[in-house]
Amino acid sequence: MKELIDIITERRSTRKFTDQPIEQEKLDLILKAALMAPSSKRCTPWHFVVVEDANDLQTISESRQMGSAFVSGAKMAIVVLAEEEKSDVWVEDASIAASYIQLMAESLGIGSCWVQVRNRKKNDEETTENVLKKLLNIPDGLRAECVIALGYKGEEKAPFDQSKLKLDRIHRGQF
Numbered sequence: 001m002k003e004l005i006d007i008i009t010e011r012r013s014t015r016k017f018t019d020q021p022i023e024q025e026k027l028d029l030i031l032k033a034a035l036m037a038p039s040s041k042r043c044t045p046w047h048f049v050v051v052e053d054a055n056d057l058q059t060i061s062e063s064r065q066m067g068s069a070f071v072s073g074a075k076m077a078i079v080v081l082a083e084e085e086k087s088d089v090w091v092e093d094a095s096i097a098a099s100y101i102q103l104m105a106e107s108l109g110i111g112s113c114w115v116q117v118r119n120r121k122k123n124d125e126e127t128t129e130n131v132l133k134k135l136l137n138i139p140d141g142l143r144a145e146c147v148i149a150l151g152y153k154g155e156e157k158a159p160f161d162q163s164k165l166k167l168d169r170i171h172r173g174q175f
């Protein structure tokens with residue numbers, strides 16, 4: 001079992017994936033981790049849509065002008081949503097759950113990358129969020145924060161270089 005500090009150090013964004021399927025047990029653990037994420041007042045406003053269909057992954061990959069193309073090569077993607085009415089801090093709630101997904105995936109040897117959805121556009125007429133809402137039949141009242149692309153790693157990346165830690169960003173006592 002890896003220590004959390006090793007998982008955090010080794011997690012890098014994976015944008016190239018192999019064809020190897022993700023085992024159901026691993027997916028279950030990833031989703032369980034998301035459902036155990038903290039949320040404001042424990043209001044658990046999130047919903048997660050697991051997308052595996054190749055055509056749907058392709059549509060997601062085209063939902064932005066840049067920054068999402070690699071999703072078509074992912075084995076699956078988890079769309080992270082939240083009920084806006086349930087939480088005035090749904091962005092934070094959804095983001096923490098997304099981070100849990102990424103860390104749990106890494107601990108299981110599965111690569112991931114965050115694709116921003118909120119505040120992003122496909123083009124001048126359509127938001128990325130709307131593309132996903134139509135594609136996945138997402139009801140009104142739900143907001144989309146991001147998509148986490150998942151799959152076994154098809155690229156090697158060096159772990160975080162700890163000599164580059166921005167230690168000057170830490171302020172103790174006073175700024």
Ligand SMILES: Cc1cc2nc3c(=O)[nH]c(=O)nc-3n(C[C@H](O)[C@H](O)[C@H](O)COP(=O)(O)O)c2cc1C
Binds near residue numbers: 015
């Ligand atoms: C809020 C947020 C939004 C991001 N959006 C995207 C994105 O749309 N497309 C993408 O390829 N990577 C995206 N990323 C991944 C970052 O580019 C990546 O985490 C960062 O460059 C550091 O690299 P690392 O994850 O390999 O350490 C996003 C990450 C975060 C936290």
